[in-house]
Amino acid sequence: MARYKVKGKDCQLKVKVKLSFKEEIDERQLDFFSSKYIRGLLKVQARKKNCIEFYGPIGISLFDRLKKPISKYDFFFIMEQVIDITQKANLNSLILRNIVWDIHYVFINETTKELQFIYLPLTNDKKETDVLGFMEQIIYASKTMEEPDTEYISRYVYFLKSLISYDAEKIEKYIFSEDRSVVNTIKRHNVGQSGFMTDKPQHYYEHYGRNNADEEATGLLADEEATGLLNGADEDTGLLNNYDEEATCLLNTQCEQIHYASMYRLLTNETFLINKPVFRIGKEKSYSDYFVANNNMVSRSHADIIARGGRYFIVDLNSKNKTFVNGTPILAQQETEIHDGDAIRLANEEFEFRI
Numbered sequence: 001m002a003r004y005k006v007k008g009k010d011c012q013l014k015v016k017v018k019l020s021f022k023e024e025i026d027e028r029q030l031d032f033f034s035s036k037y038i039r040g041l042l043k044v045q046a047r048k049k050n051c052i053e054f055y056g057p058i059g060i061s062l063f064d065r066l067k068k069p070i071s072k073y074d075f076f077f078i079m080e081q082v083i084d085i086t087q088k089a090n091l092n093s094l095i096l097r098n099i100v101w102d103i104h105y106v107f108i109n110e111t112t113k114e115l116q117f118i119y120l121p122l123t124n125d126k127k128e129t130d131v132l133g134f135m136e137q138i139i140y141a142s143k144t145m146e147e148p149d150t151e152y153i154s155r156y157v158y159f160l161k162s163l164i165s166y167d168a169e170k171i172e173k174y175i176f177s178e179d180r181s182v183v184n185t186i187k188r189h190n191v192g193q194s195g196f197m198t199d200k201p202q203h204y205y206e207h208y209g210r211n212n213a214d215e216e217a218t219g220l221l222a223d224e225e226a227t228g229l230l231n232g233a234d235e236d237t238g239l240l241n242n243y244d245e246e247a248t249c250l251l252n253t254q255c256e257q258i259h260y261a262s263m264y265r266l267l268t269n270e271t272f273l274i275n276k277p278v279f280r281i282g283k284e285k286s287y288s289d290y291f292v293a294n295n296n297m298v299s300r301s302h303a304d305i306i307a308r309g310g311r312y313f314i315v316d317l318n319s320k321n322k323t324f325v326n327g328t329p330i331l332a333q334q335e336t337e338i339h340d341g342d343a344i345r346l347a348n349e350e351f352e353f354r355i
Contacts, residue, residue, distance in 0.1 A: 002120070004105055011058045013107060015042060017120060019050040029098065029121030038092055040085045041099075041119050042107075056116045059107035066103065066141040072152050074113065075142060076175050076182045079135065079156075081115040083168045083175075084186050086131060094119065097127055101134040103141060131166040140280050140289065152178060153277040154308045161333065261312055263290070263305075263344070264352040271354075274312070279305045281346060282317075297321050297347035305338075312338050312353070321347035 002023060005016040019025065030052070034044045042054035062078070089096055100106070100118040107116045139157060144150055159174050176183045260273040263281075272290050282288040284300035292298045299319035306313045313335035316323035323330050324345035330336040338344065340355040 006061075008058050013042070013056050013058045013116070014045070015054045015105075015107075015118060017052045017054070017118065019122075021050075023050070024123045025050070025052065026098075026121035026123045026125075029095065033094060033098075033119050033121065036092055038088050038094070040081065040088060040115055040117055042116050052120070054118060056107070057109050057112070057114065059109040059114075059116055062103040062106045062108050062115070062138070063141065065108050065110065066138065066143070069143050069145040071145050072147055072149055073179060073182065075138075075144075075153065076179050077113055077185070078108070078115065078138060080172065080175050080182050080186045082131065082135060082138075083172050085115070085117055086166075086168055089119075095121065096129040096131070097125060098122070099129075101130060101137075103134070103137045129166075132160060132163070135160065139278060140287065142276070144277060151277060151308050154306045157278050157304075157306065158335075261305075261307070261353065261355045264354060266350045266352065274305050274307065277307050279307075280317075281305070292346065292349055295347070295349050298349050299347070302346045306335065312355070314338050314344065319347065 001020055003018045003020075005018070007014045007016075025047070030044065030047070033041075037043070042056040044052060045055045046053040085099070086096060089099065098119050098121040100120055105118055108114065109116075139153060142153065144153060156174070156178075160171075163170065172183060260275045262271050262273050264271045276289060279289045280287065280301060281290045281292060281298075281303050282301040283292050283295060283298045285291045287301045292302070297320075299317070299321070301317050302319045303317055303323045304315045306315060314323065314325065314330065315335055316330055316332045318332045322332075324343075325336055325338060326343050327345075338353050340353065342353045344351040344353050
């Protein structure tokens with residue numbers, strides 16, 4: 001698996017990707033990509049046999065951004081850019097599976113809100129493109145701000161589950177129905193209040209200081225110890241729901257005390273809050289909001305609890321050993337309403353749902 005190193009300096013983001021001994025750059029695809037400028041994809045700056053250096057506007061990983069509460073507008077602004085990059089890739093005859101679909105290695109400028117993806121073409125790369133899976137990464141890492149509409153994520157999840165496969169046009173129409181200004185802004189090539197988003201390389205390089213990039217073209221390739229190997233998905237994940245509820249309220253002085261539903265785990269006497277519109281439970285740390293430790297009967301992504309309109313629903317995610325409500329197995333991929341005091345069992349792991 002490739003390793004990523006990130007360096008930020010003088011409003012520039014530099015990412016060095018070092019391939020494993022089993023991986024090999026597809027030189028033809030990389031040459032084809034390097035000849036183009038595509039908004040939203042980091043530009044190739046330098047390359048060696050098993051190493052590529054990319055650069056672009058300064059930013060942080062999307063994973064780090066989503067640790068902080070997000071507004072409805074910003075959430076759909078991110079989603080629309082995901083759609084936009086797939087449309088741009090197809091328009092420019094790029095292969096979607098060569099885009100790195102991982103929120104740890106997608107970057108966002110916190111001022112302009114512009115996303116930057118890595119295009120990494122490898123030979124004999126058999127992995128499938130899973131744009132919907134990437135959208136799910138964003139959904140389950142997101143923590144909503146307290147706003148009048150707090151159910152937009154659960155509605156969006158319900159919509160995505162109705163799709164047989166990724167359909168950019170349908171998803172874009174849905175986002176337009178939620179907030180047309182998001183789609184209009186992206187399509188006008190404007191981002192955030194800075195308004196900078198362009199498909200013209202000259203303007204792009206002038207804005208982000210091309211000269212600085214040229215002067216340091218080989219910087220990361222020469223410095224193996226350059227800052228910050230990005231942590232993979234298997235590190236620093238844990239419970240995604242560990243955030244400061246009081247900090248959320250500070251962002252909105254008008255917000256009232258929030259009451260969350262909770263789950264009580266009988267085995268450990270542990271209680272955890274259902275503090276997101278879509279809350280995932282499973283045994284895989286990087287996929288789950290609550291991680292069920294020491295139980296191999298529970299699936300990696302076992303079940304979602306969805307909050308909508310003051311009601312709560314549980315959805316079994318095609319788990320191997322099923323989900324039970326009050327002793328009755330529920331159908332997979334279908335919402336089942338749950339109420340205060342209901343007994344929830346994931347495989348053989350028992351919980352009590354509380355409101």
